[in-house]
Amino acid sequence: MSISNNILHHIENFTSQRDKELLAFSLLKSIRDILSPIRTSILTLNGQDEPTMEISLSNGESCEYRYQDIRVPESTRASLDYINTWHLDELMKAHDDQYTSFHVLQQSRQQNQYLIITLDNKPGRSESYIIKGMLSIYSNFSSLLAEAQTDELTGLMNRKTFEESIVKLYQGSAFKDDNDTRSNWIAIIDIDHFKVINDSAGHLYGDEVLIHMSRILRQTFRQDDMLFRFGGEEFVILMRDLTREQCATMLNALLTNVQSIVMNNLSPITISAGVCEFQNDTFHVTLMDQADQALYYSKKNGRNRVTFYDEIVAAGLAKSNHVEHGDIDLF
Numbered sequence: 001m002s003i004s005n006n007i008l009h010h011i012e013n014f015t016s017q018r019d020k021e022l023l024a025f026s027l028l029k030s031i032r033d034i035l036s037p038i039r040t041s042i043l044t045l046n047g048q049d050e051p052t053m054e055i056s057l058s059n060g061e062s063c064e065y066r067y068q069d070i071r072v073p074e075s076t077r078a079s080l081d082y083i084n085t086w087h088l089d090e091l092m093k094a095h096d097d098q099y100t101s102f103h104v105l106q107q108s109r110q111q112n113q114y115l116i117i118t119l120d121n122k123p124g125r126s127e128s129y130i131i132k133g134m135l136s137i138y139s140n141f142s143s144l145l146a147e148a149q150t151d152e153l154t155g156l157m158n159r160k161t162f163e164e165s166i167v168k169l170y171q172g173s174a175f176k177d178d179n180d181t182r183s184n185w186i187a188i189i190d191i192d193h194f195k196v197i198n199d200s201a202g203h204l205y206g207d208e209v210l211i212h213m214s215r216i217l218r219q220t221f222r223q224d225d226m227l228f229r230f231g232g233e234e235f236v237i238l239m240r241d242l243t244r245e246q247c248a249t250m251l252n253a254l255l256t257n258v259q260s261i262v263m264n265n266l267s268p269i270t271i272s273a274g275v276c277e278f279q280n281d282t283f284h285v286t287l288m289d290q291a292d293q294a295l296y297y298s299k300k301n302g303r304n305r306v307t308f309y310d311e312i313v314a315a316g317l318a319k320s321n322h323v324e325h326g327d328i329d330l331f
């Protein structure tokens with residue numbers, strides 16, 4: 001294949017992806033085909049500089065995804081610190097007859113992402129030029145993808161992205177230790193009497209409440225918790241690795257924090273929540289049914305409260321996996 005056809009093939013591959021991680025994998029594959037590096041990886045660090053994901057591809061080996069126990073060598077840390085201190089886009093380091101180049105893929109307060117390529121030869125001018133072009137296409141396309149996954153009003157993830165995220169939760173919890181008391185949790189949050197807010201203060205005011213709500217969600221939950229606006233005044237939160245008590249504490253903190261939204265002369269805003277424990281062997285639509293039943297119980301029992309699904313089942317107040325009513329539209 002000629003070089004231009006080859007590049008076109010890589011571009012076509014990039015732009016056919018609809019998933020951020022598959023897009024990252026496509027980039028690594030293209031780099032491998034063009035440069036034959038010893039190793040190439042994409043490293044993501046969260047706002048606290050902790051590694052949250054590494055996708056790597058070594059010569060002759062299959063692609064490896066890591067979300068936990070990611071080891072970042074001291075030399076890599078030092079190079080990334082140098083890039084950040086001097087606001088560089090890329091950095092080349094020579095060591096032990098090898099060359100490692102670091103490229104910034106994404107930088108924001110929430111996360112930083114780098115492409116790291118280790119080679120046994122210094123890349124030539126034309127190779128560097130091609131890599132730069134690939135990175136520009138990757139970066140433009142990943143911004144478009146991020147836009148498509150984001151709720152326009154609040155900036156949270158949209159409903160379309162939920163299914164993709166929950167599939168990853170299934171994959172990530174497949175090997176959970178039975179003695180671990182921590183679990184993953186799904187919560188549905190719904191603003192109480194939102195129609196009254198809209199009717200008495202206007203739709204624009206209602207929108208402003210939704211924006212405040214998303215800010216408070218971000219402030220209350222951890223960087224790694226996933227926050228979605230499902231539409232209207234409904235939000236979904238996926239929380240990982242929390243005990244039941246920790247999960248309840250966070251949701252009760254949300255109940256309190258939301259009441260700080262006091263605008264015009266209306267009463268403070270309140271929310272209701274329904275929560276269920278993530279079960280690896282239960283279909284996600286069923287899990288959403290469970291959280292929705294718990295939410296329905298909160299709504300019918302005074303609002304401004306959190307209900308755990310298994311507690312209402314244990315108390316005989318809900319039938320296991322049977323939804324009689326519900327506010328949430330399922331997929």
Ligand SMILES: Nc1nc2c(ncn2[C@@H]2O[C@H](COP(=O)(O)OP(=O)(O)OP(=O)(O)O)[C@@H](O)[C@H]2O)c(=O)[nH]1
Binds near residue numbers: 196
């Ligand atoms: N401002 C604004 N309102 C919205 C948006 N999407 C849906 N709504 C409104 O949200 C309101 C939802 O009202 P209901 O589903 O009746 O629920 P509620 O008044 O919150 O009552 P409870 O849930 O029972 O406490 C309706 O008035 C919708 O028009 C939006 O994007 N912006």
